[in-house]
């Protein structure tokens with residue numbers, strides 16, 4: 001699709017103050033402490049496309065998701081939605097319109113649906129909140145259509161959440177998110193809490209809805225096999241920063257950053273009964289005390305003295321954006337992965 005990107009994120013940062021209470025700090029002489037959950041992240045998402053953010057737990061994916069829908073205010077940087085800077089704080093009618101245009105789907109469909117409400121009330125809530133349909137009969141009809149669009153039936157609106165399976169509950173969450181006819185959906189691990197066998201069904205529904213409605217997605221996942229199924233572009237995050245940003249085909253056929261390669265090598269391989277070829281090595285450092293220089297250097301086989309002191313910037317190298325001194329200096333020229341190395345699980349086998 002042409003035109004300017006729907007979402008533009010520029011130098012976005014978010015720190016959380018995790019200091020001990022004031023009195024403890026004074027008595028014990030402890031300094032204030034901050035977690036830099038997101039640290040200078042920039043990307044854009046074209047209309048009708050999906051950007052996936054991947055990375056191990058704690059790398060800042062969910063914080064980016066919350067910043068994008070305005071649930072958190074950034075410490076620094078900009079988030080522009082259709083040209084409007086939402087990071088500056090929105091008020092009144094403009095805030096209400098924007099909240100309608102972007103919706104979020106969470107990981108846990110058990111926690112995000114009120115167990116005491118019928119599906120009708122759950123899915124109709126945004127219609128009432130935004131005063132989109134005032135007449136109860138018309139709202140019912142609309143809820144019926146929304147449920148059908150996610151593969152449920154209109155009769156399901158009379159049931160309660162506990163009467164559905166996990167995959168069906170996530171479909172209800174999607175139907176509710178679609179009620180306001182949003183253009184942008186932020187999906188935070190939407191299938192991670194589901195049985196492996198139903199993940200692909202939910203992902204396929206999301207892809208169909210994207211095609212039918214021209215939706216734009218930010219898709220958060222720690223699972224590269226899932227990301228491969230849904231994304232157009234992939235951003236790989238490590239300790240609050242983007243280390244690689246590339247088109248999906250490029251990222252899977254020729255991952256550049258050593259961290260991306262490590263994550264790809266850890267994807268379960270169908271020919272090895274679903275075991276990974278090389279499990280992820282090492283552990284994510286403590287975000288309260290991140291390593292100097294490139295924060296990946298303690299786990300990186302290519303790290304040298306410069307990597308230990310100088311933080312690499314994300315820069316365009318041969319068509320992808322990479323933050324890695326070894327690649328920038330030409331010390332490391334990543335080879336394309338062999339076809340065998342790309343034998344990751346398909347959506348049906350996730």
Ligand SMILES: Nc1ncnc2c1ncn2[C@@H]1O[C@H](COP(=O)(O)OP(=O)(O)OP(=O)(O)O)[C@@H](O)[C@H]1O
Pocket residue numbers: 016017018035036037055056057058059060061062063064222287
């Ligand atoms: N509200 C908060 N207060 C303090 N620290 C926070 C808060 N939210 C996130 N963090 C910290 O910020 C960092 C990034 O967290 P975030 O949840 O964004 O990561 P993530 O990649 O989504 O991880 P996961 O996959 O486990 O959800 C972590 O170190 C986390 O502990």
